[in-house]
Amino acid sequence: MTTSRPEAKPAHKPQLKSVSLRQQAREALRIRITLGQIEPGRVESVINVAAELGVSVTPVREAVMDLANAGMVEIIRNRGFRVPELTEHDLDEIFLLRTMLEVPATAEVARLSDKAPLAPFRQLAEQLARAAREGELVSFLDLDRQFHLGLLELLHNRRLVAMVGQLRDQARMHGLQKLADQGELAQSGDEHIALVDALMSGDDALCADLMRRHLVHSRGIWAGKAEDGL
Numbered sequence: 001m002t003t004s005r006p007e008a009k010p011a012h013k014p015q016l017k018s019v020s021l022r023q024q025a026r027e028a029l030r031i032r033i034t035l036g037q038i039e040p041g042r043v044e045s046v047i048n049v050a051a052e053l054g055v056s057v058t059p060v061r062e063a064v065m066d067l068a069n070a071g072m073v074e075i076i077r078n079r080g081f082r083v084p085e086l087t088e089h090d091l092d093e094i095f096l097l098r099t100m101l102e103v104p105a106t107a108e109v110a111r112l113s114d115k116a117p118l119a120p121f122r123q124l125a126e127q128l129a130r131a132a133r134e135g136e137l138v139s140f141l142d143l144d145r146q147f148h149l150g151l152l153e154l155l156h157n158r159r160l161v162a163m164v165g166q167l168r169d170q171a172r173m174h175g176l177q178k179l180a181d182q183g184e185l186a187q188s189g190d191e192h193i194a195l196v197d198a199l200m201s202g203d204d205a206l207c208a209d210l211m212r213r214h215l216v217h218s219r220g221i222w223a224g225k226a227e228d229g230l
Contacts, residue, residue: 009020010091015151019060020055021055022203025049025050025053025060025062026063026066029073033083034173035177036171036173041082043079044080044083045079045080046061064102067169070170071170072169072170086172090170091219098215102211102215103211105160106151106195106199106211109154115199115202118200122193125147125189125193125196126193127139127143128140130190132180133187135180135181137176145165161182172222188214188218191214195210195214198210
C-alpha cells in the first residue's frame with residue numbers, strides 16, 4: 001500500500017506593491033524638483049513622467065498627490081502638475097521657520113544624557129562629506145535628509161520631524177550643482193562632521209550656533225549665491 005504525499009504548496013512569490021512604486025516615483029520626483037531639474041512654472045504631464053520612470057501612470061499620479069500635499073507641486077486639472085516658483089520671500093520664510101525649529105532642537109539633542117544613538121551619525125556625516133567632495137548630488141541629498149531628520153527623531157517628536165521634512169521639501173537647491181562644479185560643496189559636508197562632534201561633547205550652545213550657521217549656508221545654496229552671517 002502506498003501512501004500519498006501531501007500536495008506540495010507552490011513557493012510563495014513576493015508581490016510588488018503599488019505603494020513601493022509610489023514611493024520610488026515620489027523620491028525620483030522629489031530629487032528632480034530639489035535640484036531644479038524640473039523647471040518651475042512649466043506644466044508636466046503625468047503620462048510623460050511615468051514613461052520616463054518606466055512605470056504605470058497610477059503610482060506617478062499618487063506620488064504627485066503626495067508631493068502636492070507637501071507643497072512641492074501644484075496639480076493642474078486634466079493637464080498634469082507644475083512646480084511653483086519660489087520668491088526670495090518664500091525662501092526667507094522657509095529659512096526662518098527651519099531656524100526657529102532646528103536650532104533649539106539641535107541644542108536639545110546635545111543635552112540628551114544617552115549619547116549612544118549619536119554614534120551612527122558620525123559615519124553618516126563622513127559619507128555625506130565624501131559625497132559632497134565627489135559631487136554625488138543624489139547621494140548628498142539623500143544622506144543630508146537622513147542626517148537632519150534622523151537627529152530630530154532622537155527627540156521622539158513626530159510632528160517636529162514632519163514639519164521640518166515638509167519645509168525641506170519646499171525649498172530648492174538651485175545652487176547645489178554650481179557649488180559641486182566649483183568644488184565648494186565640501187564645506188557643507190564638513191559642517192555635518194563638526195556638528196556631530198559638538199553633539200557628542202554635549203556643548204548645546206555650540207551645537208545651536210553650528211546649526212544656525214549651517215542653515216544660513218543652506219539658504220545661500222537654495223538661492224544659488226553666498227549668504228552673509230556665516
